[in-house]
Amino acid sequence: MADVHDAATRSRNMAAIRGSHTKPELLVRRALHAAGLRYRLHAKDLPGKPDLVFPRHRAVVFINGCFWHQHDCHLFRWPATREEFWRTKIGRNVDNDAKAVAILREAGWRVATVWECALKGRTRPDFSVAMLDLATWIRSSENMITLRGA
Template sequence: MVDIVDSATRSRMMASIRGKDTKPELLLRKAMHAQGFRFRLHDKCLPGSPDLVLPRYRAVVFVHGCFWHRHEGCRFATTPATRPDFWADKFQANVARDRKHEAALLAANWRVAIIWECDIKSSVENMADELASWLKTGQSTIMGSEAKKKSA
């Protein structure tokens, strides 16, 4: 399939995709701050530079985009029709890197939460409430929509 825009436009579009301060991340930060939680942002001393670091709880939060981090079964985790081999390798490397960072954080006794973009879009307040209860319970890992399945 041929791209519908020229290469310069596509390059500009791809360059505008941010890794920090994304809309889902900002929404979650605002909701967590409103609940009284204080955190650091993108600590480069920790594996994967987590989006939120809550040192008081020894916990980190990653806000993953469903497309880039391949949220299983999500309608936003589509694969582009052009260059499918390139995209498969790219997505596989992203997922492997995410697992490596999570394992390193867990090995260093950090608690890890992975929040998916689609969970925040559906209800940021509910997600902030789930995160707050997770922080207070002491569980080691929570993964957005998977947490709802476990508690049901």
């Protein structure tokens, strides 16, 4: 009986994890909108469903959670339980990210990745500077940018 209860609790906890409209995403959206940039949200017609799409600038932004996308920072730790499950799940996320970026780049899109550690945690840079860097990149012709904690 305990196994059924544990599985149900895990399932409920996983269902509470948001895939879009997360706090980090809302922070970035608010800052870029205030900078005068307009965007589409979660474009299902593009590989990887980028969080923000700037068609006018031919740019997309992915806002990645450090845990879910296996970022090499202080916010990522492998879970101590169900190791095989988590390594498979997170590994698949990393593979899907790489494929989506490659396809987008081939199609002429410029790609930005904003890591969660760039927005929170002990190594985060000054938020206004990070958002200025991102807004400047969107308006530029540079191919890629990655924002992360120090």
